[in-house]
Amino acid sequence: MKAFLGMGLLGSNFVRALIKQGETVQVWNRTASKAQELEKEGAKAFANVADAVKGATEIHITLKDDATVDAVLKAAEPGLTPGAVIIDHTTTSKEGAVQRTREWKEKGFTYQHAPVFMGPINALESTGYMLVSGDEAVITALTPSLSKMTGKLIHFGAEAGKAAAMKLAGNAFLVCLTVSLKDTLTLSKSMDVSLDELLQLFSMWNPGTLISGRLQRMAAPDQSKPSWELNMARKDTQLFLDATQQAGNHLVLMPVIAALMDEFINKGFGNHDWTVIGK
Structure with a gap:
């Protein structure tokens, strides 16, 4: 029983x-x-x-x-x-x-x-x-x-206790994912991209397949050989911020991410892979 x-x-x-x-x-x-x-x-x-x-x-x-x-x-x-x-x-x-x-x-x-x-x-x-x-x-x-x-x-x-730790790590990802999706929806709305169009994009391109590789790249000891330079990622982040601001909307995560990128660029990591901000 x-x-x-x-x-x-x-x-x-x-x-x-x-x-x-x-x-x-x-x-x-x-x-x-x-x-x-x-x-x-x-x-x-x-x-x-x-x-x-x-x-x-x-x-x-x-x-x-x-x-x-x-x-x-x-x-x-x-x-x-x-x-x-x-x-x-x-x-x-x-x-x-x-x-x-x-x-x-x-x-x-x-x-x-x-x-x-x-x-x-x-x-x-x-x-x-x-x-x-x-x-x-x-x-x-x-x-x-x-x-x-x-x-x-x-x-x-x-x-x-390992299972408890893994559960919390997973929940942290889910919380961050939800807020990042909020920013994605806000940016899309600011650029007149509909929900259906956004869903169409993700039905053909699944960023979830990138998680394992991204984690390994972030944990690697050397990000000096970039697939996407931090300077370029920061440029795109500013485009997100500008488009949203022009539409009178507000992003939650992006300003924090932009500040973190600026911190690493000022330390001389602008030409490194952008995942260096995960250090």
Whole structure:
């Protein structure tokens, strides 16, 4: 039997998927009505979190942050079955994941951090990506169960907390990507480029294929042999800024990027590859 704590959009759909797979699931949420709503779909809701975990061999968590996870687990502890496995899908700090792995082991329980790149639809359809790291034996034992919840289970080795770090790195990329797309949309609007035209461009040219090579170029010890000079990249950046300003619009990231480029140009890197600004 499984317990699931945290019935937000992600957690509730995880529960729905587990029920469809034939699992018996006990659920809890701070706002009790969200847990009770799942009873009509076959879950058993509890108002008290310690009651929700009684008899469960796997306790899954989808909560807000480190503090919330710690508080909920403390409240649930009196009801935990000896030897139960706590599987935390919450995006947390690396330090928090490491600390909980150690502390719950000392208490006689297994804590496994398994953050996800999954939205609510992914959770319902068991698609997307789930990340794990830590004790090899624990991960091997949990793999059959976790694999049913996700499209791909990605193992990042034996270091506790590595999965948490990888999740944060990925989220940082997604946050920056979204803001960069905001700038792209603003610039396009400023130049009378429609959304359909922009989508047409990206349907034929996929910049996502450049990520691996770009990361390797940025990490290389020498950017003195450019494929795109910093001076030229700065020129284009100014064109972005000018076109947007002329249209009375405002870019978010580009002014910061322009200032960073100027800093490196002033240091004598203008003829280097523009990825030198990643140093």
